Amino acid sequence: MQKILLIFILFITTGKAFSNFKVEYVSFTEAEIINDYTTRIPFKLIDHLIVVEAKLLGKEGNFIIDTGSETLILNKVHFPIKYSHNKKKNETSGVVNIVDDPLERQLSQFVIQNLILENKTSDVIDLSHIERTKKMNLLGVIGFNILKDYEVFIDLYLNQITLTKTDRFGEKLDKYVYLEKITDSIDFKLKNHTIVLNATVNGQNLKMGLDSAAELNQINKSVSKKVLKYFHPKERLMLTGASNSKIEVLAGKLHRVKLSETIYFGPMNTILTNLSKMNEAFGTKLDGVLGFEFFQQKRTIINYKKEKLYFVKHPNIKD
Structure with missing residues (x-):
């Protein structure tokens, strides 16, 4: 029997945040800022995972783009929890099993270059086994609560993601985003x-x-x-x-x-x-x-x- 390790990052999270965790600066280091509403971010494929490079709290590494995750997930290995009372009352579920002892933090501000997101929630989970399996430095996972305010173009032909800000009705604030048909x-x-x-x-x-x-x-x-x-x-x-x-x-x-x-x-x-x-x-x-x-x-x-x-x-x- 052939044994291949496959990682599926599928999470759903519930519950309230128990502490404030201010993120002063986050940037995608190779992003191309098109205008105030649109940015293009190149990604690399690690096996079949879409991975972007970013800086967060003075750390630089990889984030997986995951439309199946509800929240921004931070790797506990790189962002350790200092206080035990940060533990969530509810569990975070993975596709294979229940993730033990997830923790949750409230981000006062999350900045993607000149795109500012406020009051976002992140889970803090030990993802060290993914780092070992994929032989990568993994800071975390970017999920739904970051992506939902944008129209998200995932392009595996050019290996880039385009994020363009939308209003509450889903209309793009930048009307001339795509050259593609x-x-x-x-x-x-x-x-x-x-x-x-x-x-x-x-x-x-x-x-x-x-x-x-x-x-x-x-x-x-x-x-x-x-x-x-x-x-x-x-x-x-x-x-x-x-x-x-x-x-x-x-x-x-x-x-x-x-x-x-x-x-x-x-x-x-x-x-x-x-x-x-x-x-x-x-x-x-x-x-x-x-x-x-x-x-x-x-x-x-x-x-x-x-x-x-x-x-x-x-x-x-x-x-």
Whole structure:
């Protein structure tokens, strides 16, 4: 049996902050500031994780971009907690297991170059096992509570993320952000912080979560046999989750995934697993998760306030 460690950073957080933690300066060190509302941030891929470089409290390192995480997550290894009363009353749930003893801090100010975010909450969790597995310096994870105020263009063709500020209705404050042509769009439902898409496989309806930090797609063992007919297994892998727990899963390719008559995908690397704990964490019933494989095929813009995805023309795909 081949054993490969795969990291899925999927969190949902609840509860109140118990202390103030002022962040005086945070910057993406290689960001290109377009104007007061828009910045472009280059990223690197570490395995299948989207990673940006940033500075925070005098420390410089990597942050994972994770649409499946509710909050900004700081690595306890680099931002140790000084007071025991900071422990959260509620747990933070990971896709494989429950993360033990998460802690929470309130950020008085979080600054991305000239884009200022105020009163943001962060969780503090030991992510040292991810650092070891991925052989990287990891300061933390940037999630929904940072991204939601922006239209977020995740572009795996150019390896860059564009953040552009939106108003309360989701309208871009910068009207001339994209030179690229938008070719299609689809609505989604925002369940708490989770993007939920209606999809089909072999004509069967599925509810799929969208998570930029899922290194492989996931499909629930309990889905219809008509769906599993188009899951072609190849090997067994060992999955490691955020809590450093391990489970064995069946890996292969999922075929015929469609979001609409015009939005469909080629075969995607997918694991077959039990998603009951993830559904408990998300507070909804998902039939699966779409991750890196989704973004690799589709240059995607996320508008949280409009609950809409837009897709940008891919230069490698002819009309």
